[in-house]
């Protein structure tokens with residue numbers, strides 16, 4: 001048997017973290033078994049489905065590296081196929097037209113509520129005579145299609161995550177609506193029905209989805225039986241919870257994969273983290289792995305039943321690990337969109353008319369080398385490199401205090417003088433200038449370094465000083481900053 005699994009998102013919103021995590025588990029399971037991962041867009045809800053959400057879902061899956069083997073299939077293009085399937089159930093007497101009005105259903109629900117019962121349809125139109133049906137139609141009532149569910153049935157399956165699951169037919173709310181009313185013929189088919197029709201047609205062997213679908217599974221098993229199809233295996237994956245143990249929601253600042261992208265997470269870091277949301281590898285000390293590596297080990301025996309807590313610190317830590325080992329040229333590519341979004345100018349943005357120096361690719365890569373090890377999220381590069389993209393810097397309190405230290409101005413003046421003979425600064429020349437100033441002015445090297453840092457960056461902490469200086473020198477900003485710092489100090 002070839003394993004065939006699917007992810008079946010509804011394009012009623014951007015790709016959600018929960019859906020994406022379900023996609024990860026499907027992908028891992030398919031790859032582990034050398035099977036197929038299929039993408040199906042469940043867009044039968046015409047009012048809420050939007051093409052831009054479909055685009056966002058496809059882009060998100062691609063970005064995460066969750067490549068699919070078949071699809072995307074669109075349910076909206078298969079409506080005739082579903083209508084035929086509805087008709088078959090009607091013809092076999094396994095489904096029927098129900099003419100109960102919404103007012104009648106409401107009255108029924110009220111009465112049930114008053115008796116302290118759970119709301120359910122009472123199957124009142126299950127055995128209408130042709131005359132009764134004709135009478136309802138003559139009244140102009142519209143109909144839905146209901147599938148018969150026997151109250152006495154016990155539905156049992158062996159869930160790959162949760163073990164033996166069992167439901168009573170009487171707990172499924174009465175005969176279920178599989179198609180809504182519509183002008184022509186069999187009506188608009190609904191989720192629980194089309195999902196089964198498609199999973200049969202696409203020969204899905206394992207249905208892997210969130211545990212919020214458990215009640216649907218009981219209903220769907222009855223539909224598989226009615227359609228004479230083999231019932232697939234089911235695996236219901238745990239919900240993602242916030243740190244307080246409640247279902248993760250928009251209030252937690254987490255919504256879609258594109259939000260995570262904007263927040264500066266790398267695809268590899270995020271997908272690695274999602275793999276660990278409910279699954280642990282056999283060697284539980286191993287936390288960093290690619291999707292391919294995880295796929296080798298993946299199985300449902302190591303997927304938890306309990307909800308998976310979303311841990312931002314761990315995600316940040318994993319993300320930083322990926323950033324720190326990304327090669328400079330690739331990391332530069334990843335950072336460019338964040339700098340652009342911040343309005344930073346580079347690639348030919350001339351800053352010094354005389355020397356025609358530019359923030360070019362080589363300069364950017366040098367900057368990336370300088371800051372890469374201190375990035376947790378890609379977006380951190382924006383504040384951390386701001387001083388290299390603005391003409392002047394703001395002085396922090398500590399920076400100002402440093403500039404007012406005894407000897408600081410003289411040190412900076414010494415550096416300015418030394419720079420006059422050094423249009424293009426090299427690392428060795430920079431070191432030499434510092435040494436020379438220490439010697440000439442008989443001051444501690446620490447004073448020179450701290451004063452230089454305050455002058456160039458406005459602050460007393462920051463990335464490697466010599467490298468920062470070289471970067472500023474290349475774009476012609478070091479001298480102007482030194483001069484301004486001398487003014488600031490006096």
Ligand code: GLU
Pocket residue numbers: 007008009010042195208209213
């Ligand atoms: N369209 C459903 C959802 O997005 C799919 C559920 C399933 O996998 O069957 O929740």
